[in-house]
Amino acid sequence: MRFTESPVIELTVGDSKLSFHQDNGSMHVGTTVWPCSLVLVKFIERWHPSTSTSDNPYSTLFNFTNKRAVELGTGCGVAAMGLYLLGLKDIVLTDIAPVMPALKHNLKRNKPVLGKMLKIAQLHWNSSDQIEALKPPFDILIAADVVYIEESVGPLLAAMEKMVSDSGVVLLGYQVRSPEAHALFWEKCYGIFNVEKVPHEHLHPDYAYEESDVYIMRKKL
Numbered sequence: 001m002r003f004t005e006s007p008v009i010e011l012t013v014g015d016s017k018l019s020f021h022q023d024n025g026s027m028h029v030g031t032t033v034w035p036c037s038l039v040l041v042k043f044i045e046r047w048h049p050s051t052s053t054s055d056n057p058y059s060t061l062f063n064f065t066n067k068r069a070v071e072l073g074t075g076c077g078v079a080a081m082g083l084y085l086l087g088l089k090d091i092v093l094t095d096i097a098p099v100m101p102a103l104k105h106n107l108k109r110n111k112p113v114l115g116k117m118l119k120i121a122q123l124h125w126n127s128s129d130q131i132e133a134l135k136p137p138f139d140i141l142i143a144a145d146v147v148y149i150e151e152s153v154g155p156l157l158a159a160m161e162k163m164v165s166d167s168g169v170v171l172l173g174y175q176v177r178s179p180e181a182h183a184l185f186w187e188k189c190y191g192i193f194n195v196e197k198v199p200h201e202h203l204h205p206d207y208a209y210e211e212s213d214v215y216i217m218r219k220k221l
């Protein structure tokens with residue numbers, strides 16, 4: 001991993017500061033910090049019950065007490081580490097094997113801030129055995145910048161459906177990376193989930209990037 005050749009990304013969450021080494025020269029998209037993970041964390045921080053007490057439409061959703069969570073396509077671990085600092089303590093970070101060195105490096109780098117090494121697991125979205133080994137369902141499924149190639153859309157949505165509980169929620173940080181993948185994802189997604197797009201004015205003002213969105217998705221029952 002050529003971390004020294006790529007810029008360090010910092011993210012302040014509450015009174016803590018996370019920092020992430022990237023390897024932008026690698027062959028794997030997971031070794032780069034993509035903006036939707038930052039947007040997602042800062043949106044949740046803005047409306048977290050500990051920081052927003054009056055007229056908060058997300059107060060119940062972002063009460064993470066006794067919630068189990070998983071992140072798909074965690075990459076460098078930005079979203080999961082940020083949400084851990086916001087109280088989502090029972091979370092497992094998943095990605096494919098080639099991304100694991102970058103993830104482990106960044107978990108070790110941020111261990112003084114986090115206070116521990118978070119749980120990680122290898123996961124291919126089309127592997128039923130790997131999914132079952134994680135003991136789903138989860139109350140919360142996190143995903144950010146995971147829709148970028150058409151071939152992965154079916155396995156991604158199937159994994160989401162299997163892994164989130166009937167009463168659970170998917171928190172999705174989203175940006176169009178491929179028009180074909182974008183069209184296919186939403187065509188299939190609306191058959192599985194009820195989808196709520198977060199109004200842009202609800203995003204953190206410093207992280208309300210025009211091209212990035214956050215979606216809250218719940219299973220159609």
